[in-house]
Every structure is written in C-alpha cells, then in structure tokens.
Amino acid sequence: MKMEKAILASVTTQENKVHGSAAVFKCETKEEMEAVAANLEAILDGIAHALSDQLYIIVKH
Amino acid sequence: MNEYTYPIILGILVGTALRVFMLRTDYRQYPTYLHGKIIHLSLGFIAAALGTIAIPSIMEKEFTAVTFLTLAASQFREVRNMERNTLTEMDSYELVPRGNTYIEGIAVAFESRNYLVIFTSFVVTLCYLALNVWVALGAAVICFLLSGMLMSGSKLSDIVTVEEKSISFDGAGLYVDNIYIMNIGLPERQEEILKYGMGFVLTPKEFSVRSTIANLGQRQAILHDVSVTLGVFRDSGTPALVPLIKRDLNDGRIGVFILPQEKDSKRAKEIIEHVPVLENAIQMPSKKGRRKHS
Incomplete structure (x- = not known):
C-alpha cells in the first residue's frame, strides 16, 4: 500500500501539545529539536514541517 | 522493373527522409540512443512503404489492398503504447519526473508522425504517377514544410x-x-x-x-x-x-x-x-x- 500524506513522527519541546499514534520525540531545547528533526527527515524520507517554534512534524508526501 | 518502380522508390525515400527530419534529439533527451532511433526509423520506413503501395494497388484495381492501411493504423497505435510504457517505466527513476500528461503528449506525437509519413508517401507517389516526377518533388517539399508546421506546437x-x-x-x-x-x-x-x-x-x-x-x-x-x-x-x-x-x-x-x-x-x-x-x-x-x- 502506498501511503500518502501521513504524519510519521512529531518532534516537540512541549510534550503536552502532542498526542496520537505517531511517534513523539520529546526534546529539551530548540537546537536538539532541530537536530532530531533533521535526522528523522533523512531517515524517514519525509519533510520536516514547522507548525510552531515548539513543534515539528515529519510528513510523508 | 515496371512503370511503378521509380514512383515507389521515390515515395519510400521521401517518406523515410521525412521521418528522419522529424526525429530530432533535443534537450528533452529522447530518443537518445541509437537503438531507439533505429526503431523509429524502421517504423518510418514501413509507414512510407504502406503509403506508397496504396496508389499502385488502386491503379491496378486491387482495392482490397487498401485494407493494409487499417493494419498500419493498429500498428502505429502500438507505437504509442510502446512509447508510453517505456517513458512511464523510466519516469519513476527521474529526480523530477516528466509526468503522465507530458508522456502522453510525446507518445501521441510519435504516433502522429508515422501518419504524416504515410500521407506524404501517398501524395508523392500519386503526383508522380498521375503527373510527373517534378510535381512529385514539389509535393514532397510542400509536405516537408507542412509537417514542420504541424509538428511545432505553441510555447509557454x-x-x-x-x-x-x-x-x-x-x-x-x-x-x-x-x-x-x-x-x-x-x-x-x-x-x-x-x-x-x-x-x-x-x-x-x-x-x-x-x-x-x-x-x-x-x-x-x-x-x-x-x-x-x-x-x-x-x-x-x-x-x-x-x-x-x-x-x-x-x-x-x-x-x-x-x-x-x-x-x-x-x-x-x-x-x-x-x-x-x-x-x-x-x-x-x-x-x-x-x-x-x-
């Protein structure tokens, strides 16, 4: 099955903002969040989108 | 050798030459390779032969021979399928794909070029047999110009x-x-x-x-x-x-x-x-x- 437009993971510094079935990565600082998001982007072949300064989602397009 | 030999040779030559004229490798990188070109040149030759033979068969009252042209039509529809399949297969490996609309456009162009070849050979042989070789050559030039015009679509x-x-x-x-x-x-x-x-x-x-x-x-x-x-x-x-x-x-x-x-x-x-x-x-x-x- 080909998946289109799915949230593969979310990376956040504010854990209480995210819930759900996708993997949630809790980070301490903004820099750590960016590093994790950059890594996940490469690994998962998705795009890191910023929803706010505290929340990134990795989306498969 | 009979009275049809030269008209047939001329018709086939002009038709094949037209196919060569329309087969240009440009920035679209297609067809790039020798084998791809050979396929299209051979099909162009077949198209030219079919267009040419139609005239002598009509003159010999062999009307059923014209049904050959329907065979040609289905043959060249196959060309479109072939182009579509090849390009679609290759497209998935492009960093920026062509897209299906573009591929369909290219495939249609390949099919229609063969019909232009048939038409040209038909007209050239007809002119040779009905009038003379000079009129046939004139018709060939007109067909080349017309094909050039028909094959260049508009730009953005x-x-x-x-x-x-x-x-x-x-x-x-x-x-x-x-x-x-x-x-x-x-x-x-x-x-x-x-x-x-x-x-x-x-x-x-x-x-x-x-x-x-x-x-x-x-x-x-x-x-x-x-x-x-x-x-x-x-x-x-x-x-x-x-x-x-x-x-x-x-x-x-x-x-x-x-x-x-x-x-x-x-x-x-x-x-x-x-x-x-x-x-x-x-x-x-x-x-x-x-x-x-x-």
Whole structure:
C-alpha cells in the first residue's frame, strides 16, 4: 500500500501539545529539536514541517 | 522493373527522409540512443512503404489492398503504447519526473508522425504517377514544410509572461513573490533553499490560459524541462528539496520554485518560455458561447 500524506513522527519541546499514534520525540531545547528533526527527515524520507517554534512534524508526501 | 518502380522508390525515400527530419534529439533527451532511433526509423520506413503501395494497388484495381492501411493504423497505435510504457517505466527513476500528461503528449506525437509519413508517401507517389516526377518533388517539399508546421506546437511564451521573482520565508512558509509554496521547517533546509532556489511567476495573458497553466501535467512539464536543462539540487531521500509550482487562486498566476544546479536566471527564464504547451492541457473555456438571457 502506498501511503500518502501521513504524519510519521512529531518532534516537540512541549510534550503536552502532542498526542496520537505517531511517534513523539520529546526534546529539551530548540537546537536538539532541530537536530532530531533533521535526522528523522533523512531517515524517514519525509519533510520536516514547522507548525510552531515548539513543534515539528515529519510528513510523508 | 515496371512503370511503378521509380514512383515507389521515390515515395519510400521521401517518406523515410521525412521521418528522419522529424526525429530530432533535443534537450528533452529522447530518443537518445541509437537503438531507439533505429526503431523509429524502421517504423518510418514501413509507414512510407504502406503509403506508397496504396496508389499502385488502386491503379491496378486491387482495392482490397487498401485494407493494409487499417493494419498500419493498429500498428502505429502500438507505437504509442510502446512509447508510453517505456517513458512511464523510466519516469519513476527521474529526480523530477516528466509526468503522465507530458508522456502522453510525446507518445501521441510519435504516433502522429508515422501518419504524416504515410500521407506524404501517398501524395508523392500519386503526383508522380498521375503527373510527373517534378510535381512529385514539389509535393514532397510542400509536405516537408507542412509537417514542420504541424509538428511545432505553441510555447509557454505565447500564453504567459515569465518574470523572475524573489523567494522568501515567512516563518516556515516558503513564498515566491506572494504565492505560498510549502512549509519548510528546518533552518538549514531554509538556508539551502535561499542559497540555491530561484522563483518565477507566470502571469496568464488571457482568461482561457488560466486553466491550461493550472493543469498539473503542464506544471510538471515545466519543472521537468527546467531540471533537465539546468540540473537539480536534490537527491533521493531529500524530499524537502523539491521544485514545486503553486497557483495563486485569486488571479490564476502560478509561482514556479526551482532548485537548479546552475543558477542562471536568464537561461532559466528562456527555458520556461520554451516549454511546450501540452496538447492535453489546453482548454478553451472562452470558446463556449455565452447564453443569451431573454
């Protein structure tokens, strides 16, 4: 099955903002969040989108 | 040798020559290789032979021989399928794919070129047999000019004006002029995009054109042509670095965001202007007559 437009993971510094079935990565600082998001982007072949300064989602397009 | 030998030879020669004339490898990189060319030249030869033979068979009152032409039609429909299949297979491995609309356009062109060859050989042989060799040669020249005209469709510069516009970020949102393209989260990706990216805005010259350039296949064709010619700054596994075209819903303009390897704005503009307007994307809503209200 080909998946289109799915949230593969979310990376956040504010854990209480995210819930759900996708993997949630809790980070301490903004820099750590960016590093994790950059890594996940490469690994998962998705795009890191910023929803706010505290929340990134990795989306498969 | 009989009275038909020379007319048949001339018809086949002119037809095959026409196929060679229409078989040009250009920036679209297709057909690139010798084998691809041989396939099309052989089919062109067959088409020329079929068109030529029709005339002597009619003169000999062998009317059933004309049914050969129906065979030709199904044969050349097969050419379209062949082109479509090959290109679709290859497309999945392109960094910026051609898109199905473009592929369909190319496949249709390959089929129709064979019919032009049949028609040319038919006319040339007819002129030779009915009149003389000089008229036949004149007809051949006219057919060449006509084919050249028929095979060159319109370009984007005929229907839109292309302007280079700056690209910018508003938060995570990437904009070309004021057209939103996509959300790029990571600061390092944003830097790469600002460094390598280029933006163009295509403004339609008239109302009908809006739906043509809004066609997703037409947009993909623009991206493919630019990426093939100027290279593309991306790799598999970097989906964030993807050239994209988005539309301004208010006025039908489209914003083209590209990531060329070679950042040459003048050339990029030229290439966008020379992208063919795809037959399948053309729509003419303004041709529809307005209903009179009584």
